[in-house]
Amino acid sequence: MRLVIFGAGGVGSLFGAFLARAGHDVLLVGRKEHVQWIERDGLRVEGVTNMTVRPRVASALRAGERATMVILTVKTYDTENACRTIARAMSSRPILSLQNGLGNLEAMERGLSAGGWTTPRLNVALGVLSWGVTFQGPGHILHAGTGSLVLGDLSGGRAAKRFASLFEGVGIPTQYTDDIVRAIWRKVIINAAANPVTADHRVINEELLNEPLRGQAIALMREALEVSAAEGYPFPEHEIEEELFRVLRQTAQNRSSMLQDVLRGRPTEIEAISGAILERGQRHGLKLPYTERIYRRLKAKQPPTVPSAGKA
Numbered sequence: 001m002r003l004v005i006f007g008a009g010g011v012g013s014l015f016g017a018f019l020a021r022a023g024h025d026v027l028l029v030g031r032k033e034h035v036q037w038i039e040r041d042g043l044r045v046e047g048v049t050n051m052t053v054r055p056r057v058a059s060a061l062r063a064g065e066r067a068t069m070v071i072l073t074v075k076t077y078d079t080e081n082a083c084r085t086i087a088r089a090m091s092s093r094p095i096l097s098l099q100n101g102l103g104n105l106e107a108m109e110r111g112l113s114a115g116g117w118t119t120p121r122l123n124v125a126l127g128v129l130s131w132g133v134t135f136q137g138p139g140h141i142l143h144a145g146t147g148s149l150v151l152g153d154l155s156g157g158r159a160a161k162r163f164a165s166l167f168e169g170v171g172i173p174t175q176y177t178d179d180i181v182r183a184i185w186r187k188v189i190i191n192a193a194a195n196p197v198t199a200d201h202r203v204i205n206e207e208l209l210n211e212p213l214r215g216q217a218i219a220l221m222r223e224a225l226e227v228s229a230a231e232g233y234p235f236p237e238h239e240i241e242e243e244l245f246r247v248l249r250q251t252a253q254n255r256s257s258m259l260q261d262v263l264r265g266r267p268t269e270i271e272a273i274s275g276a277i278l279e280r281g282q283r284h285g286l287k288l289p290y291t292e293r294i295y296r297r298l299k300a301k302q303p304p305t306v307p308s309a310g311k312a
Ligand code: KPL
Pocket: 130, 190, 191, 194, 195, 205, 247, 251, 254, 255, 256, 257, 258
């Protein structure tokens, strides 16, 4: 199958490698340095998976691209621009978001509609991925651990089932859910509790297992839980707390995705995680002092956002 992966960071490159290894015709769209490296030396994956593959690569998407499916793996602040570029280059087809945070669906709909797709929601599938993946440098990805991948459609859509069978066919274990928005909330709460603390203190996940950072993560988790409940997605606190610390133990030696961005001098996804929690909380009149404080601290430190792949 011919596939476009738009956003060749850690996750996009790793999925591209799995698909290319299985014989699919993959086009990875990413930053120039990464693309040039792959053209010269191939894409090297190390860790729990080891391989070097040679997918097709480009730093921009050409008009008239004929791929049958698209996987969107850009950072959340690039979503709308990326989708506008995709919809201008290709006619309507299934597109899967494998991204963090809240608000990707809305940004995808805005971008795809602006690029000319009608009723984009029917073609959009959403995914929640909890794998340990690190972008080590151009052409080089660390696959630290294989966690879960859950996919779902929005009402009326059917794209997620097609992506699920594609992934199963290349050895990526995939589950399907009828309530993908709930699965997204679950992941966002974990990310809102862990990522900003690791990025603010520049520590690996392990440090959050003990005080004083453990307490900070719990305070953020409780505020995110209040917001998700107000939005119609309540979760028992003990269940999420257990999950948070299980994930942190499983990924103890990892740098969170937000810390990786900070260390690379890149903009973080703070807006789509803590910013989105704050915005929704404010709509419900909730006070979220811990989230607000850490959001402001990270916003103050971060560089301005710039499109990272296939610039619109
Ligand atoms: O999902 C994560 C991330 O890094 O974005 C956590 C759960 C913090 C694991 O590293």
